[in-house]
Amino acid sequence: MKLSIRTLLLAASVVLTPLWANAAQTEEFTLKNGMKIIVNEDHRAPTVAHMVWYRVGSVDERNGVTGVAHALEHMMFKGTKKLKPGEFSKRVAQLGGRENAFTSKDYTAYFQQIEKSKLEAVMALEADRMANLVFDKNEFAKEIRVVMEERRLRTDDQPTSKLYEALAATTYAVHPYRNPIIGWMDDLQNMTVNDVKAWHDTWYAPNNATMVVSGDVEPKQVFALAQKYFGSYPAKTLTRTRPQNEPPQEGIKRVTVKAPAENPYVVLAFKVPALRDIAKDDDAYALDVLSAVLDGYDNARLSAKLVRTDRVANDVGASYSGIARGPVLFILDGTPAQGTTTEQLEKLLRAEVERIANEGVSEAELKRVKTQLIAAQIYKRDSVFGQAMEIGVMEMSGFSYKDTDRVIEKLRAVTPQQVQAVAQKYFGDDALTVGTLVPLPMTEKKPAAAPAGLRH
Known part of the structure; x- marks a missing residue:
């Protein structure tokens, strides 16, 4: 998680x-x-x-x-x-x-x-x-x-x-x-x-x-x-495994899965920076805002262009999570509409990022994205459990709950130029793995019931 x-x-x-x-x-x-x-x-x-x-x-x-x-x-x-x-x-x-x-x-x-x-x-x-x-x-x-x-x-x-x-x-x-x-x-x-x-x-x-x-x-x-x-339990000596850092990637990686499914599906995973230093890692914040520009509200770019206007996809998405102990990915994904192939949708998804890399985003659009993010909270009542979750995730990921305010302020400070810069920098072939689902005919087999004892 x-x-x-x-x-x-x-x-x-x-x-x-x-x-x-x-x-x-x-x-x-x-x-x-x-x-x-x-x-x-x-x-x-x-x-x-x-x-x-x-x-x-x-x-x-x-x-x-x-x-x-x-x-x-x-x-x-x-x-x-x-x-x-x-x-x-x-x-x-x-x-x-x-x-x-x-x-x-x-x-x-x-x-x-x-x-x-x-x-x-x-x-x-x-x-x-x-x-x-x-x-x-x-x-x-x-x-x-x-x-x-x-x-x-x-x-x-x-x-x-x-x-x-x-x-x-x-x-x-x-x-x-x-x-x-x-x-x-x-x-x-x-x-x-x-x-x-x-x-x-x-x-x-x-x-x-x-x-x-x-x-x-x-x-x-x-x-x-x-x-x-x-308090009476003794501490233990903890020995972490050695870092297993990824070697440089040299070209696009691809994987295909064939399985019974109603529709084809394609997902693009780009290796991008994680948030490590809250004060200095501006690219992580810009990547998060970029994901919001693409898919952060109802009329965001991906859905507006590929689903509603061009009708080449049934659904599309973008996501980025920079808070993790290990490396992170920027994800683009979608289900092609009738008449569109996964290969075509792959190119169209990349084209939307490339458009931002070439043309940037306006101050007005960026302001609208941030306003949408904040407005969503108006109808969302926070809970004691939600607060505990946020504290725990921050602490487990190597940060402090006290860092939350600094993260928010850094997000608010992201500029259109920073969004354009990360779109130009991190979405090349050498950072990309493409996964494609090839649908096979659906069987008549009914879904299995959840196993007894399934906890979550």
Whole structure:
């Protein structure tokens, strides 16, 4: 899961009042064992979002055990020395709350949303499974089958998902982002309970975790509870894998996937810079604004030209997410209309970026794009969970929640010249991987039901 820089702009209030402007609203504290606690006060309703984020995801896996981070996420609900399998979720439900978890390339997170008086109870549950998880081989055998069925349901039986999986494996020659978060099927079939236990024992440590609590709480109370339930756990020595940097790309890469589908589809992935230095990486902000110019509102350039005016595509899109631990991509994609081929749509998508590279964007258009981004927030009510998510993603990606205001200000400062410059600089053949879906006849087979135990 990646957070678009542009999404941070949407998270600000409509008048761009800084989300973290009130110093008393958000506080942070670090336990002696290295666990960071961040508390965001929001007293509008007596509810709390409690999240524990581990800075480990599929990017940290090695070949042969891909999918182990996600498999462990499933096993975290399968019992501790105190709780039977499934009892964690039952207890949260009995408290009137909801809970779940998610694994991304960069991190794994667990959360509960609860009435504020129940915070201590869910914090105790979360602390218990950080240190006291039970790895029963029979429970693992059942759960890994659930994971494999999840893979079939969400990837193997979904043509666009299969294409994006093949695209990542083609785009990246060596970087772990080439592997799917859920793992390759062969790795899942050969995974053992000891693989998952080793992952937990290596990475699930207080000094690799950040707790985020957002809602109707007092920081001092949260800090005291965190110390009570997590403070006694010892820190661990964390050894990150060596950087696996991509070699230079020399020419366009292409991958084709044939699968039963109703329509053809094409996706163009350009290697572009990520946001690393908030003060200096102006190109990252300009790329985010470029994606908004192309596909950031109802009448943005791609849809207006290719769908509504020329009618050469049924749908088109552009996206960029610069906040990540690893390399990032700028995506152009679309479904060609009847009479248009994927090859033609590929050229038409690139032509729209080239038009910006040649002609630029006007101040009026740029202002309109930014206004649309801000106006979207008028009808969007922020939530304590949304605030906790934003804090967690920033922290896991190597930034601080305090950087949010600076990011917003940098986005506001992007000029037409900067947008034109990145359109000229980053969209050549040597940065491009093209994925094409070739549709095969649809079968009469009905979609499979979601597997029991599917968590997210």
